[in-house]
Amino acid sequence: MRIITGRTRWAPVGVVGLAHRYPCLLFFAAASLLPAGCGGPVPVGEVIVYTSVDQFYSEPIFREFESATGIEVRPVYDVEAVKTTGLVQRILSEASHPQADVFWNNEFAQSIYLAEKGVLSPLGEVEASGIREAFRDSAGIWIPLGCRYRVFLIRKGLEDPPKDVEDLPTVLSRLRVGMAQPAFGTTATWAASLRAQWGPERSSAYLSRLVEGGIRVVAGNSLVRDMVVSGALDLGLTDSDDACMALRRGAPVEVLPARQGGAGPMPIPGSLALIRGAPHRKQALQLIRYLLRPEVEQQLIEIGAFQASVRVDGPRSSCIPEEPGPFPLSLSAIADELAGSHLEISRIFLR
């Protein structure tokens, strides 16, 4: 190590001295200013969207909205790796001084939760016609947009696949079956729907049978898809967007609706909401109206973000070959069971 001594003349003191002695600090100083400069007060023609819809799906839609209106969309994306809880927590922590204008969620349970917490603003002035009654929020706080389903992704040519989630425990002895960790995301919502449909005892016994039968519990729905594609699993219970993505890529797999107790598969409608106290309310409403246009929903179905419309007689992706059929529970009834279900899930799966 070399220590510089014997200099008779000092460089300028203080911060200037530091910069003089260590010019690389100038880079870091500039670096720290760049993000700051980019995060300054938002101009009028902007809208801030917190979205859990994958960037690959939502970004092209935002760009089209920008072209059509001149309003810049500044999104914050969620990632599956943090179990899509990041944005919800962020909205809650910013509740006193909201930063976001729109919450575009790819499911419904978190939107119901945020509505209960009072951080969403009613969307009374937004017209959303033709939406199926089962998907409507009675309070009009959020509006559904695009629908996914719980499905079975199976290896092509698999003999005698299960038709109903009730069949899963019985096929575990002959098939390698997997699903995502039910403590998180849409698998947690699915577990809550079992509880709402069958009651706590029966759903608990069912989930216990899955564990005892050796169901493979993996980190996320996309991993379930990847494992079926790679042949590590014969069958996976996952979301239709993940499953249909494998099909679109030409993987040797098939997609079947995961019927539930004789009814249709659990639907997972996406949801759009306006944040209470949104800084750019006018632009936010413009974006919401734009996203609610039937052609945008159709586009989202075509690119694979959703597999069916939330509208009566709306389009459906060819990935879901047959009409899924009605689901007997309301969305709020499912959401109501989430807290109770979590306790059971922890007891059964996190041990």
Place this chain on the structure above:
Amino acid sequence: MKRRPIIPTGARILSLIVIFLPLMALLADPQSGWDFHVLLLDGRRAALLGRSLIFSAGAAFFCSLAGFAAALGFFSQERWAGFRWIPLVLLALPPSLHALAWDLALSRANQFIGNIAGLRIAHEGWGLALWVQVMTLLPLSLGFGMLGLDRLPKEMLEAGRVFQNDEQVFRKLAFPLLRPWIIGSAALVFILSLTDYTIPALAGCTSYALEVFSEFAAGHDPGRSLLLSIPLLLPVFFASLLILRPLRLLLRSPGHAAGKSLRIPGGRRWWFTRAGLLLLAIQLLVPLVMLGGECGSWRVLAQSLRDSRAEILYSILLSSTAALLALIPAVFLSGIFRKRATQPGMAMIALLPLALPASLIGIGWSRLAMIVAPDSGVLRAFLPVGALSSRFAAVAILVLLAWSSFFDRDSFDALALFRESRLMAWIHIGIPLALPALGASAAMVFAFSLTEIGASLMVLPPGRMTLSVRLYNALHYGATAQVAALGLILAAICLGAGAIAVCLLRRKGPL
């Protein structure tokens, strides 16, 4: 003569802001319920904690052993002297990518083995989780091992060789001096393994960290998550004592001249170093070959590079700034410029952000911004830097503590007498002396920040995205080629940063 403290008061204030204020803001979160009953662990949680402790201890043991063996083998090669830092680059790959690479490797291996013998290696279980965890954190242990070897007093070893054979010299002289470094690396691997659920979860195993996060995901209650994290904090505290204790012992001995190489005693231990080198080669090659193979072609890599230009630039700036900011609390809390070199209580609290779910650190900063200046765009843009600094300042502190035993305090004091102010003494003498340690700390924080998502996601400015968020989005989308390309880009960024750091440090003398 009483020695004057030389860290300006401003640095103390900044340290408090970076480490303590976000935690205080978290405590004041209105969402928090403060259900203290969760502190009484039920049987299930106790079992989860026990399993996590065993897993982390196993990872610490095997990782430090393998890292030490690899360092011993790596260090003995004089011709590799300038490239010893290269294996550390893979610290920049997120654990998920290591897991992906090993999963791909297992699939290939199963195809091969299946065709020959009809056997199949399981893609799940604690064994696999342990292996991937060890491979992921091996560069860390390797770094500790090389640091320890670099600081061995060569003269003492040569003198020992006059009277004893190599075996005896190694056993009686070298190993006791290396032990604190091995223990230190084991403790750090233990802490990182205990507080991160990623790899066990990917291998289908449940850990206590996953339990904390699942409670957070279900209840959105930061206070409850904080309380649930306390059982993790206790082992983290004791593990960090294991890091500090040997360092304190080292503080009592004078600094040694850095040796460039060590003649490794031959004979019975050759297989140990060869095994270490083999593991290191596997650790390097499997992710690079698998990701390279998945990436497919240079065209995909170039396309990914073009598409993610903005994210790459933003990630580099964010991580660099966070690395620089983290040095301030690290310098202050490690006390490297003080007579009493460590402030254990403060340093322990600085470890807290490592043991908490990452999102909580982001929420702490978000809450802090809400309290201090809710409408300040500049402050909000600074939040990701703050969150990353808080999260990884502990890493910088540990590196500085490790280095502080070699700080020539007497030279510093002697030279400082001729300077007119504390600040000038610090700028012209303190920083040059500490430059290698500061560079190493910054490099570590940079590497960890580059792949972080939990804390930064909570505070990223709208319209901005880091490279790791893009990578995880691609992972969910199933764009494996793009994931592989982005992973390679991350590794390349770290390689570049490492090369710059090494060049700078060489220019300044220590390497």
